[in-house]
Amino acid sequence: MALNVTCNKHGKTPAVFTCEHVFQTIEDKIPRGVNWFMDDTGDYQAFCDTCWTTPPADDEPGPRMVCTHCLETAAAHNGLSLAI
Numbered sequence: 001m002a003l004n005v006t007c008n009k010h011g012k013t014p015a016v017f018t019c020e021h022v023f024q025t026i027e028d029k030i031p032r033g034v035n036w037f038m039d040d041t042g043d044y045q046a047f048c049d050t051c052w053t054t055p056p057a058d059d060e061p062g063p064r065m066v067c068t069h070c071l072e073t074a075a076a077h078n079g080l081s082l083a084i
Contacts, residue, residue, distance in 0.1 A: 002042040007067035014044065014084070016071045019056065021048035023064040023074075031078040036071065044084065046071055 005015040021032045025048070033049030045063075066074075068084040075082040 002044075003065075005065055005067050007070060010067050010069040013067040013069055015065050016044040016046055016068055016084075017063040018046045018066055018071065018074075019048055019051040020061045020064060021051060022046050022071070023066060025074045025077050026066065026070050029077045034071070034075045034078050034080055034082075036075075036082070044068065044071065046074070 003015040004012055006012045016036070022034060024030070025032050025034070033052065034046055035049065035052040036044060036046035038044055072082045072084065
């Protein structure tokens with residue numbers, strides 16, 4: 001079942017689990033790539049290009065939860081258009 005999150009900016013929306021780098025892109029607008037999918041439970045997950053191709057190191061922060069609109073913002077900073 002898809003989880004929801006209440007974003008300070010966008011309100012209640014479905015949650016997206018992202019790597020730290022996608023979260024950073026939302027904050028600093030630096031493109032790092034966005035690769036996303038819906039998992040078997042109906043939750044969205046998104047990873048930067050590096051994390052998509054290489055598993056994160058043990059000292060990397062765990063996944064972050066953001067709203068779908070914030071993921072759309074990260075995608076736009078990477079030249080992509082997502083409509084979730």
